[in-house]
Amino acid sequence: MTYYRLFRGIFRIIFSLVFRWQVIGREHIPKEGPVILCANHISLWDPPLLGSGIERQVHFMAKEELFKIPLLSFLITKFGAFPVKRGAGDRAAIRTTLKLLEDGKIFGIFPEGTRSKTGEPGEAMPGVAMFALKSQAAVIPVAIIGPYRAFRPIKIVYGKPIDLTSLREAKSGSDVLKETSDLIMARIKELRDQHLP
Template identity: 35%
Template sequence: MFYKICRSICYLVVILFWSLKIKGENIDNYKGPIIIAANHVSYLDPIIVGISVKRPINFIAKKEVFDVPILGYILRKLGVIPVDKKNTNPTSIKKTITLLKEGHILGIFPEGTRSLDGKLLKLNSGIIKIALQTNAPIIPIGL
């Protein structure tokens, strides 16, 4: 319920201030587990991806954003998974695998950080390992 409320609010804000055009295959046609892999150019990227897909998305985010008082609370309520970029956390990996095996959508920005010039950065290989363990298709999104 919390996810639907936040998604609706974000959708209204985005369509009021920006023009959103979605091209290509409709992700909503996919059933079962999906890994959405998007490039990362803005702080708004998770919001844009989240409002573009009807099913809830469990995003991965660096653990430091959970330390921001109100934002951290909201991210936890939305089911965002914290990851430590410096140390591999088996608990986070296990949680992503469990969510996918339960048929959920995982949202990831495989570059691991925002690209300040819009060019694609080196991708982290963790997404491939998770996809192989869960048989979840990786759906690329360009922002």
């Protein structure tokens, strides 16, 4: 946790001085218990931005290739990342995520699965719905409003938890996964639209 706080402090200085960040909705983050932060994805800066805006530590999946680069592997591990094999269901990464949530931690995920080339939020992959439905975590939509340009404001907005009670009580299946993914992405888009300059 010491390394995490150090790196978070460095990123906060960068976001404050270089990008003049604005953080909205911190009060929506539960002070304890499992949380899934679901954000749109526009830049490589998004993971540290998502984690730097709140006090609790955020854990992330990161593509396994990054963990083969010695210094980068050390840094992202200390910042709460763990490896995932992209392009296939990585059971180890899934188990790690569910265990983190079971232990009451915060998991950050970008439902689109990749960065948006246009800056507009896209379609959500089913993975976010699986984690949301298989856990009792508070699911928080997050809007990142850029672009990241020096001395131009970057905004991160944490929304209210999404009520997934009825979906969690429904029978599992592809329809429920899609409905859940679509709902999460819709809330992210709503937040973004509400806070666009």
